[in-house]
Amino acid sequence: MSAPATARSAPTATSTPTSVATSARRGRTLDWRVRFAALSVIWGFSFLLIKVGTEGYAPFHVALGRVLSGALALLGVLLVRREPLPRGRRTWAHLTVSALLLNTVPFSLFAFAEQSIPSSLAGICNATSPLWGMVLSLVALSEDRPTRRRFAGLGLGFLGVLTVLGAWQGFSGVDARGAAFALLASLCYPIGWIYVRRTLAGTPGSPVAMTAAQLMVSTLQLLLVSVLFTSAPAGFPLWPTLAVITLGALGTGTALQMQYGLVAEIGPTTAQMVTYFVPVIATTAGVLVLGEQLHWNTPVGAAVVLAGAALTQARPSSGTKPA
Numbered sequence: 555m556s557a558p559a560t561a562r563s564a565p566t567a568t569s570t571p572t573s574v575a576t577s578a579r580r581g582r583t584l585d586w587r588v589r590f591a592a593l594s595v596i597w598g599f600s601f602l603l604i605k606v607g608t609e610g611y612a613p614f615h616v617a618l619g620r621v622l623s624g625a626l627a628l629l630g631v632l633l634v635r636r637e638p639l640p641r642g643r644r645t646w647a648h649l650t651v652s653a654l655l656l657n658t659v660p661f662s663l664f665a666f667a668e669q670s671i672p673s674s675l676a677g678i679c680n681a682t683s684p685l686w687g688m689v690l691s692l693v694a695l696s697e698d699r700p701t702r703r704r705f706a707g708l709g710l711g712f713l714g715v716l717t718v719l720g721a722w723q724g725f726s727g728v729d730a731r732g733a734a735f736a737l738l739a740s741l742c743y744p745i746g747w748i749y750v751r752r753t754l755a756g757t758p759g760s761p762v763a764m765t766a767a768q769l770m771v772s773t774l775q776l777l778l779v780s781v782l783f784t785s786a787p788a789g790f791p792l793w794p795t796l797a798v799i800t801l802g803a804l805g806t807g808t809a810l811q812m813q814y815g816l817v818a819e820i821g822p823t824t825a826q827m828v829t830y831f832v833p834v835i836a837t838t839a840g841v842l843v844l845g846e847q848l849h850w851n852t853p854v855g856a857a858v859v860l861a862g863a864a865l866t867q868a869r870p871s872s873g874t875k876p877a
Contacts, residue, residue, distance in 0.1 A: 590816060593812050594828050596804055596808075597809060597835075598832045598835020600801055600805040601664075602836070602840060603805065604668050605840075607797045607798040608794075610790075611798065612780075614776060616801075618773065620798060620801045620806055621772040623802025624810075626802075627804075628762055628765055628766035628769065628811075637763050638763065639767050639770075640767050648754050649754070651749060653768045654746075655749060656743060656750075656768070659742050661776075663742070664680075668736075670729040670731065674841065674848070677832060677833045677840070678833045678859060679740055680739070681830070682711065682741075683829075685708055685863055686741045686745075688708055690745060691748065706862075707861075714856065714857070714858030714859035718851060718859065719733060829863070830863070833856050833859070837856065
């Protein structure tokens, strides 16, 4: 999924509401390049795991299993570290909204989307989050000023989306509903992060504790939705079950800790470059593992989307080098 960011910069995806300084100092045993590559692979394979999960479970169940596994993984980390969950009604109220926007809704939408579109297409749609983020930040965040480069990146990015979807042939061969769900899921992330920046920036608590709490709230939300709108699963098929557990524990739980350390060690700009590798890996995994078809417009459009996203994230040079 899209990489999380600090509370001061708009991310391109998944779900932590606070700064990363606390976890930065915890056990760096591997070179950051190794962790960067591992994170790219984990999030790139997330879309394949969603696809496998939907073969045995309803979309809401896939999302529920994902956040539950992720919450349990992070709660285990908190138990080992003896760190408490965040406190305060205000904090938990804001976490309820951020859980809805950053976990419950997008995770459900991606699961629904992958019932009818390839996992590779879902991964490419996920890469549009920086494009949506730029549009929203220009309206909601006064510190983000438009530039010609960023506007060019926005236009280029959406041209790439049209290329991926095959707009010149009337979107033939692409399920419009599934693609719309995936794009809406990608839109949820910048909306959620704008909310986080306005309400939870500077809130006491480690990133792991805040994210664990957020995933706990999302678990309750999805449990309620599943009870109301989905019948209980008839069984627990092996591969879909393993896929959902891995998706949550590894991709939604463990991977976030890796990202926190990367952001603090090499800076958010470099760390968030992982976003640009995710669709490449998602496409490769879909083709090689699931046997999904790949037409020329998919990789070409994906490259255009990523180029546009990179331009929208560009900032004016300050004349100094990052630490």
